[in-house]
Amino acid sequence: MSMITASAWVPRGAAAAFPTKYDVDERELTRISKLAKLQLEDAKEDLDAVQNGQNNHERSGSSPEDDDNDEDVKMALAPKDADDDLKEYDLDNYDNDDAPKDGETMVMFGNARSLAYHQSNDEDPYITMQENEEEDEEREDLQVLGSDNMVIAAKVEDEVAHLEIYVYEDEVDNLYVHHDIMLPAIPLCVEWLDLPVGKGTADVNSKGNFVAVGTFDPDIELWDLDTIDSMYPNAILGQGGEETKTENGDEKKKKKRKKSKKANDDYHVDAVLSLAANRQHRNLLASSSADKTVKLWDLTTQKCAKSYSRHSDKVCSIAWHPKEATVLLSGSYDRTLVAADLRATDTTNVPRWGVESDIETVAWNPHDTNYFYVTTESGMMHYHDIRNVPRSPEMSKPVWTLQAHGESISSFDINPAIPGFLATGSTDKEAKLWNVQPTGPSMVVSRNLGVGKVFTTKFAPDSEVAFRLAVGGSKGNLQIWDTSTNAAVRNAFAQRVGPVTGEVKERLVGVDEDSSDSEDEGGVEPGGEGEGEAGWESMEDD
DSSP states (O other): OEEEEEEEEEOTTOSOSSOEEOOOOHHHHHHHHHHHHHHHHHHHHHHHHHHHHHHHHHHTOOOHHHHHHHHHHHHHHSOOGGGGGGGGGTGGGTTSOOOOOTTOOOOTTTTGGGOOOOSSGGGOTTOOSOHHHHHHHHHHHTOOOTTOEEEEEEEEETTEEEEEEEEEEGGGTEEEEEEEEEOSSOEEEEEEEOSOOSSSOOOTTOOOOEEEEEESSSOEEEEETTEESOSSOSEEESHHHHTTOEETTEEOOSOOOOOOOSOOSSSOOSOEEEEEEOSSSTTEEEEEETTSOEEEEETTTTEEEEEEOOOSSOEEEEEEOSSOTTEEEEEETTSEEEEEETTOSOSSSOOEEEOSSOEEEEEEOTTSTTEEEEEETTSEEEEEETTOOOSSGGGOOOSEEEEOOSSOEEEEEEOSSSTTEEEEEETTSOEEEEEEETTEEEEEEEEOOSSSSEEEEEEOSSGGGTTEEEEEETTSOEEEEEGGGSHHHHHHTGGGSOOOOSOOOOEEEEOOOOHHHHHHHTOOOTTSTTSSGGGEEESSOO
């Protein structure tokens, strides 16, 4: 199994030109030792719970069939006759040194006198490569140019969860994996952060290159993208992070709290489904969870500042208002969405809208912040005016609705540089581009990009690459689609596309894979089967 569940772009110039290697100093060793100890304690608790359950089952009685199974286990654990065959090798004394024979003296490194020693490697004729030559070559391979974009992809491959950090070189149509980060559980959402976290600094004016990751675990992990080969996250938001904090340099003496599934005001207790960084107050991060709550985190203290319970089911998507920095939009499986000022103390009387099915994504219109979009499980797209608040969710009246896909709209994005340019992705394996005008939306192009069921569609954040769209899905491959090379897109947004002479070949950039791997995964190479007329639909012919 291989799939990409979420993605995010890193703006140009945000990444360090030369990432650093993970360095385990004394302070870092103390921190990761605490994390490892907590993981070991959790494993012991789980094992004790299983053993206690088995003991209770034995005291309550068991069936003859269970007794037979117990006998089989005892036989499996009993010593084997084959162990007797190992006695001839005398493994108990394997590490004991043999005593020297008469007349012999024991000498360690007896041929040391014949070895040649050089003060410098430059004098050693057998060392032909300079000391720093290999390091310089590796450093050059890891370099990220100012014209490069990083793309973060949350991936599951063969039941191994990790982040793949890509570098996209637009000028040469190149996309490659720069490094990866191992995760403890299947990732569900990622959010790029420009604030350094977990480095002992609380300066909100400093800049960084970090990512927040939400998984099936209730904790949120924060990783430094400019550090490779990291073993543990820089910080953890949640109960796991609270238990590693110290007071005055000493570990807290209070007893470790058992994990609870009951929602509370301090941390999530179920999967984290959505993350949203506040771009105006950079120390604030919002998260929504399957525990039906929305939480506001202060990244400088790494604690939950406020918790909100405004939905009756899983909260699957959240988005900050582009201008009103305290207004958060949230959508839930209870088929309602709420736009509320998080400073308000009244949590019941909040603006609430309703839709026909479970909500998948919510997003504000960055080009006209009085409006917001909602996509649903039934393939519908709604466009609402925040000034038109209904008396009840059932009385909601959107500006317009659109049956955009035949199945769930699992991903949605708005181009930050080009007004009215939208992208949707669906479990029907189609990625569609839309042109929204005052008269309503119209489809520009629909295409099967060979990524399987589409789980993520994200436009690049920089104006130089505004037409680039990252698409990933159930087949585990990431594609960067230069939508400006599509004739229908050029016609729809002619005022934003430069003049083109001659025939333009459509650009679709992915990671180069071995042909055998592509065949095994059932992937479709650009220009191959599924990429021709049968693979995409357009309002204009090329």
